[in-house]
Amino acid sequence: MSKKVITREEWEKRLNDVKIRKEDMNKLVMNFLVTEGYVEAAEKFRMESGTEPDIDLATITDRMAVKKAVQCGNVEDAIEKVNDLNPEILDTNPQLFFHLQQQRLIELIRNGKVEEALEFAQEELAPRGEENQTFLEELERTVALLAFEDVSNCPVGELLDISQRLKTASEVNAAILTSQSHEKDPKLPSLLKMLIWAQNQLDEKTTLLFERCQRSFCVKLRFVRHECLGVAPRPSPSCRSYGVIPGGCHGVAPRL
Amino acid sequence: MVNNQEQLGNILDLWQLGVGRGAEEEIVDMEDEEAVPTHLNTINSSGGFHVVSTDKLSVQYTSSNLHGHDVGVVQANCPAPAKRLVYYFEIFVKNAGQKGQIAIGFTNEHFKMRRQPGWEANSCGYHGDDGHLYRGQGKGEDFGPPFTSGDIVGGGINYASQQFFFTKNGELVGAINKEVKGDLFPTIAVHSQNEEVNVNFGQQPFVFDIEAYAAEERLKQQMTIEKKSLPLHVSHGIVRSYLLHYGYQDTLNSFDTASKSTIPPISVAQENGVSEQGDMYALSQRKVLRQLIRGGDIDSALVKLREWYPQLVQNDTSTICFLLHSQKFIELVRVGYLEDAVKYARAELSKFFEVTHLSYLLQDCLALLAYEEPLKSSVGYLLNVAQREVVADGVNVMVLSTDPSLKDSQNCLHSRLEKLLRQLTACCLERRLLNGNQGEAFNLHRVLHSTKRSKR
Helix, strand or coil: CCCCCCHHHHHHHHHHHHCCCCHHHHHHHHHHHHHHCCCCHHHHEEEEEEECCCCCHHHHHHHHHHHHHHHCCCHHHHHHHHHHHHCHHHCEEEEEEEHHHHHHHHHHCCCCHHHHHHHHHHHHHHHHHHHCHHHHHHHHHHHHHHHHHHHHHCCHHHHCCCCHHHHHHHHHHHHHHHHHCCCCCCHHHHHHHHHHHHHHHHHCCCCHHHHHHHHHHHHHCCCCCCHHHHCCCCCCHHHCCCCCCCCCCCCCCCCC | CCCCCHHHHHHHHHHHHHHHHHHHHHHHHCCCCCCCCCCCCCCCCCCCCCCECCCEEEEEEEECCCCCCCCCEECCCCCCCCCCCCEEHHHHEECCCCCCCEEEEEECCCCCCCCCCCCCCCEEEEECCCEEEEEECCCHHHHHHCCCCCCCCEEECCCCCCCEEEEEEEEEEEEECCCCCCCCCCEEEHHHCEEEEEEECCCCCCCHHHHHHHHHHHHHHHHHCCCCCCCCCCCHHHHHHHHHHCCCCHHHHHHHHHHCCCCCCCHHHHHHHHHHHHHHHCCCCCCCCCHHHCCCCCHHHHHHHHHHHHHHHHCCHHHHHHHHHHHHHHHHHCCCCCHHHHHHHHHHHHHHHHCCCHHHHHHHHHHHHHCCCHHCCCCCCHCCHHHHHHHHHHHHHHHCCCCCCCCCCCCCCHHHHHHHHHHHHHHHHHHHHHHHCCCCCCCCCHHHHHHHHHHH
């Protein structure tokens, strides 16, 4: 295969030739606000930019109440709210229901209610574990939390992390969106993933001219990077993956 | 001194993008426009062995075959378009004739027009008599069922997987790697007496659900893409910086209030502390100017600009002045004050005729006067609210460019979101180029409208 050299100038020119509509970017942002449940921001954005949301904003409020309940650790409350919204959501989604129950167990353990936690695990979760191997493993992992006095240092301590709540919350969020026949994920993250994917593919196909080609990409991506980091990093050999990959060049988790 | 021209070139581009606003879909598709086969080519035919109907959509074998070099082969009038995910066409076997030696496939421009598709190099064909697939040699391989009178058979190219695929009566028969490079013509062949075949290049609905096939293929690609992981909260940060960049301050405030509970304060602080400092610049001034322009109150916007950023409006033939004055003129036309509009044009706009790169836009504006119902005219786009947004964005960029801490004047032109989308588009185009210019390019507009399509 012939090797292709893309100079920085050439690449800059191509980037300049790309025309992105403001209207489309506005829609992309609106889609993010709506899907992630920023209802007030979506309303403000509608007024400030004239972009119409692709879903009735009123439906966001209920969804957000559920999400928020999980984020605050009120899982029982969340389960009730989901059932008020649409009982089919949990009925048809055993995995989601298990994860909510698991989160409930985590909250009990977090609050030091050991006895209650044990009872809940045995009565509510264990029967589900029997039906499903993955559930069982998850249950065992969660119960292991009880074995540590200092959970901050234990191997399963991440379950108590705020990110676990966020994970569960976003799973509920997605299920409600699906039940409202709206896409469960915002489009923006997929596009960013697509960027990483496309760059990786170019990476593979242009191996031998890598030095220069990669440089031109790297430079281009580094503008993104130095906006983020506030410094202009020198091109380094560890920049191999065009720099956007998490954990790339500089030991600091780089952001797009 | 700020270089108006450089900063606002992009805004003028956006203005021109606006010209097509009425016919948005077409504009988008134009980028990838390619000729699509519509009928059979009757000029390069194998001659004598077959007859193509007058509508050029069916072919019949009229002689009796004696050997392997009197096949009745017809190609489509042009090659299958390649800058897309899939191409597909179908045939209906009206009459399988004496031996049912009908074939469907793809051939290139150098194909010997008296041979079955698949028998020669750089061709591929699914044959009706034995159900075998032939690709580049006289010997076929097991592929699918044979087909005969009454069957509808389809042939397609999947550019994402680089495969040919064939269907029979609405069902997928199979797929095979496409080793042939370059343009390929949809091709059909008949080879025994009375064989007759009708071809459907899409003028009739296909029996095979090609939309579902394409959707599945897209989903496959999507699954691979979704496996990539992103740094935490990266989208959040990009949206936030977008709101900052364009000065959507109210939205930003709501967004920040709502994210307090979900986004760990550390990442927001980093966002504030490092990356967005520049964009925080003059946020409330930019918000006010945007609101005034969006409300159509150009006079007040000009007053504020003179007060806050006199250097921007000093030169009265600058692009920013043109944007504002032309918008003022448009607002006068909108409310029907045509005499005032004419006076305003004489006083404030006529001087821009001497600025080459603005004169044609000025002409568009003035053309509004020529129509009784300007909204319905070819320059009606100027009366859209979106045109106010163009002006507001232009003013926003100019205000950002006055930031004394700005090192590179180019840097404030685009939001991070726009830079990333440009990079994405350019990468996907380059990827397609490396792929022999085949397959689908990235198109933000299509991505945004895909939900609606799939619901239909």
